[in-house]
Amino acid sequence: MNQETDIIAIKKISEGDTEAFREIVNTYKDKAYSLTYRILKNKDDTNDSLQDAFFKIYSLIKEKKFEYKSKFSTYIYTVVYNTAIDNYRRLYSRKLNIVSININEYNYRDGDELTKNFKYESKAGITETTYAADDKLSTEEKHREQEINSIVSEYLNSIPINYSLILNLFYINEMSIKEISELLKIPEGTIKNRIFRAKEKLKEILLKRFKEEELMEYV
Amino acid sequence: MYNTFNTLIMENKNFNIEKIIESKIKIQLFETSPPEVEEKIMEKVELAEKFQIEDVKANRLVKKITLFVIGFLGLITLVISYFLIQPAEETVQKTIIDNIFIDINNTGLRFLEILGFKFSFEYFFYGAIILILVILFGSLDRIIIKRAPSKFQK
Known part of the structure; x- marks a missing residue:
């Protein structure tokens, strides 16, 4: 969906066309789900929050509250984010801290917070059937790719939400640095810095385990 | 190089x-979101849409009835107040004004009299009734609007 089709859909929805809203749900549900899951980290709560968020979006469109001042996708993700934050507060009875990083001043080293909870163990016993889908790669390459994916996944699940949320908004929800900065009320420089540091740390972890040439095979 | x-x-x-x-x-x-998410969202939305249409119809009907009842009550109140307050007006009005608004001529309300408003207990009485009716009508309206979403919200 592009901006034009979004506008057409918005007009149809405000006239009561629920099928037009189904298209909107279809287009944004997965990316909105990723964002909500990043905050709530629980599938059931994420489902509930997503339902609330999309219902809010529907009501807002019906009430003609969307004023075309921002991209429609940004508007959707803003509602989804705010709903998830509200649900987080309600479920955990505390505010989600996305501004400051919780560190111990005495033994803190730059980047520590990114690897503090990162524990990766190579999983033995990966069988041929795991790779059945892709026959072009050799077993060794498939094994390597599987391992890279596991490392990246483990890393993303272990880094603080201050980082993972920004990465999600930037790479999955395709929001600009400025839009993220406005949404999270964090300076643009901090957003850029967190994206850069998160990537650099991951690169460091991957290069510790694999040779550059091995990584380059995926280009 | x-x-x-x-x-x-x-x-x-x-x-x-x-x-x-x-x-x-x-x-x-x-x-990837589970498939049931979309269905649940759409269920909620379709229910909301259905309620909204029914709600608008119900809203109009209730508004008409409320207006009629309020108008009827208002008329009765006016008639009753005319017959009941009129004979007692002089004593009641004077007592209240004498006791509560002792220095009425020296207060800010004096300028209303200058502007042509006649200060009387009757005006206060009618004013209060109209105010109560407006509040009542306003809150009834809000109750009706709020009622529909609560049925499909969990």
């Missing part, structure tokens, strides 16, 4: 590794 070439290769390598990392991040961050 060799150094420049080498730097270019290195930059290219870094660029490519960065691209790999970014694509891996995208793959791993992306979560």
Whole structure:
């Protein structure tokens, strides 16, 4: 969906066309789900929050509250984010801290917070059937790719939400640095810095385990 | 020349590794929503849409009834107040004004009299009734509007 089709859909929805809203749900549900899951980290709560968020979006469109001042996708993700934050507060009875990083001043080293909870163990016993889908790669390459994916996944699940949320908004929800900065009320420089540091740390972890040439095979 | 070439290769390598990392991040961050999510959302939305149409109809009917009842009550109140307050007006009005608004001529209300408003207990009485009716009508309206969503919200 592009901006034009979004506008057409918005007009149809405000006239009561629920099928037009189904298209909107279809287009944004997965990316909105990723964002909500990043905050709530629980599938059931994420489902509930997503339902609330999309219902809010529907009501807002019906009430003609969307004023075309921002991209429609940004508007959707803003509602989804705010709903998830509200649900987080309600479920955990505390505010989600996305501004400051919780560190111990005495033994803190730059980047520590990114690897503090990162524990990766190579999983033995990966069988041929795991790779059945892709026959072009050799077993060794498939094994390597599987391992890279596991490392990246483990890393993303272990880094603080201050980082993972920004990465999600930037790479999955395709929001600009400025839009993220406005949404999270964090300076643009901090957003850029967190994206850069998160990537650099991951690169460091991957290069510790694999040779550059091995990584380059995926280009 | 060799150094420049080498730097270019290195930059290219870094660029490519960065691209790999970014694509891996995208793959791993992306979560596919369960199929029932869409259905549940649409169920909620369709229910809301249905309620809204019914609600508008119900709203109009209740508004008409409320207006009629309020108008009827208002008329009765006016008639009763005319017959009941009129004979007692002089004593009641004077007592209240004498006791509560002792220095009425010296207060800010004096300017209303200058503007042509006749200060009397009757005006207060009618004013209060109209105010109560307006509040009552307003809150009834709000109750009706709020009622529909509560039926499908969990």
